[in-house]
Amino acid sequence: MIQARRLNKLYGRKKAIEDLSLRVEKGEVVGLLGPDGAGKTTAMRILAGFFPPTSGTVKVAGYDLLRQPRIAKSRLGYLPQQPPLYAHMRVDDYLRFVDAVQGGAAKPLARRLEEVKAQCRLSHLGSRLIGRLSQGNQRRLGLAQALIHDPEVLILDEPTEGLDPPHVAELRELIAGLAEDRAVLVSTHILPEADSLCRRVLILHCGRLIAQGSPRELRALLGRGALIEMQVEGPVESLPGRLKSLSGVRNAMLEESVGQGRLLLVEAQAGRDVRAAAARTVIESGCALLELRSRDASLEDIFLHLTTEDRLEPPGHAADGGAKGESEVIR
């Protein structure tokens, strides 16, 4: 549905995007993750045809975005980070305007208008001035404008940014529903959002794709096991070293004080359960073990692991597109 091959974008000598390849198929929601300045918005803008890449190709529904821009763009719905709204227009007039600009679709406009408004929960707001809508409704309208011409590909740049938690959950549910007959690419820096919404995630860092796959696959690929959080009290300084020497422990570190005692994080190797051994070591060291909890590595842990400079080796080459189910860490 949307395929990018070896995209590069240079601003002067600075590489904003380097050798980025990706593919999103119909029925998929794919997340583009990365810290601020990673190149997410630049990548989204290239994929939406706002500006061209310095080199590389983008195909939307089989049409080359540079060589056949009109037909390729008519198959694409795009929600930029800031919803592109005209405050002086009424909701219905705005959606009719966007439809005219996008070239319309097969279904009659009146029917599409009602369907899209119902999907985005804007049915009762058709005659309201856009400038007087709440931020949540403006976001929904931003999504509605991306959908009005019934596109096959949706590109959503930080769609839930600035929304209240109830609105975020509602919008995520809506986006998940939209992917049934579309390819959806979502950029976000909200990691739980990507974890719950996306079948696959692409992790971008300094303009380069450094990993891709489902959150579960990435955990497995990185060999990340469970994380054990222990609240300990006493002579804790030597504990990380002693814990690291245990079989099956990948890493151990002391965090800031939390209430009573200190928080000790122990990362196990994949498939290893080190809770008993770690608890025994703490007690044998003369410390008090106040609490012990175990949890799986979250997408946030993986993301931090991959994007923290001192842990990242220089990347070699970017992958040439990632189909459904493929996953890799690109180093």
Add this chain to the structure above:
Amino acid sequence: MSSLAAHPVLALARKDLSRLFASPLAYLLLALFYLALGALFLHLLGGLRSQVQALATQALQSGAAPPVADLPASLLEAFVQALASLLLFVVPLLAVGLFAYEGRQGTLELLLTSPLTPGHLVAGKFLAGWVVLLCLLAPALALCLLTQVWSQPGLAWPAALLPPAGLLLLATAMLALTLFPAALTDSRVLAAVLSFVMLAVLWLAASLPEIQSAGLAQLLRFVSLPRHFDDFARGVFDTRHLVYYLSLSGLGLALSSLAVTSRRWRN
């Protein structure tokens, strides 16, 4: 009819017009402009009448024949010439206003990621601007026609229509040209300054101090905006002036399309 209304150029123009006329301030400014037009017309009429009366009194005292003055034609010429000078300031502000807010509100991203071509975008903006100019100049055009109707003896019809038609052609060319700097940059101040400088150069081209090169002097006379307008203002039709204004409008629109295209590559 509905497919015509859904044409992207018309949709763009309608959207811009609805924005321009959404604020009560727009109607207030329009009303003030109309008042200024009326005042200018009355001032010129009064001035010309006093001038003719003074000449007639002078002729009576000296026993000579009263002078033959074509008051309606002189009035129309003076009126459209004054309006043409006013357009130098009005048109750049209008053109800049049509483009600048798209960049500011982030809506340019919607337009440039849609299947619209740069030509569509410029045509939509131009159409909206042209309709606004028509609204601004409508009372002036009406005053020109009323002058013809109420004059005794009246002006010949084609000659009476030429000053307002020339004014509209001049305004059209100015709008098309000033869309170019407006499309080139998001900075309203820079775009307005560039537009004004461009029009001022074309306005003053023929009146520059002595140019040594005959070829250059001829070229400057040819590109001069008011020089091509003078004949229209006097009620004289010359195809060369029509071709000049239409060519200038075409050039302005083509440059504006290139400016929109260049925005994609400059990002």
